Amino acid sequence: MTVLPYLVAGWIFLVGVYGMATSRNLVHAVGCLAVTQSSTYVLLLAVGYRRGGTAPVFSDIPTDKRVVDPVVQALALTDVVVGATVTALLLALVVQVAKRHGTVDPDELSQLKG
Numbered sequence: 001m002t003v004l005p006y007l008v009a010g011w012i013f014l015v016g017v018y019g020m021a022t023s024r025n026l027v028h029a030v031g032c033l034a035v036t037q038s039s040t041y042v043l044l045l046a047v048g049y050r051r052g053g054t055a056p057v058f059s060d061i062p063t064d065k066r067v068v069d070p071v072v073q074a075l076a077l078t079d080v081v082v083g084a085t086v087t088a089l090l091l092a093l094v095v096q097v098a099k100r101h102g103t104v105d106p107d108e109l110s111q112l113k114g
Contacts, residue, residue, distance in 0.1 A: 005042055009040075016034075030094060033086075040083075048068055050066055
């Protein structure tokens with residue numbers, strides 16, 4: 001087990017959060033959120049990885065053979081689907097904001113300030 005995938009996941013997360021914090025465009029902020037979400041894919045795959053493991057299909061391999069964790073694979077697939085759905089929803093909201101306010105700059109959206 002190596003620490004490299006965890007460092008990569010942390011680096012991707014920090015890059016995405018930095019992009020969201022410094023973004024002056026809502027579309028860019030949604031893209032940075034998608035990058036941040038992708039760090040969870042790397043983290044889940046790092047958690048479920050086993051060196052020398054094969055696919056968890058036991059029809060053609062012995063049951064004592066080392067396999068990767070199928071639950072983590074299912075969670076990663078679910079994470080991809082949820083991430084795509086959230087990104088699509090946020091981009092649809094950005095389109096509506098652009099239609100109603102004529103801008104995607106968060107600083108110029110004065111009507112949204114409380």
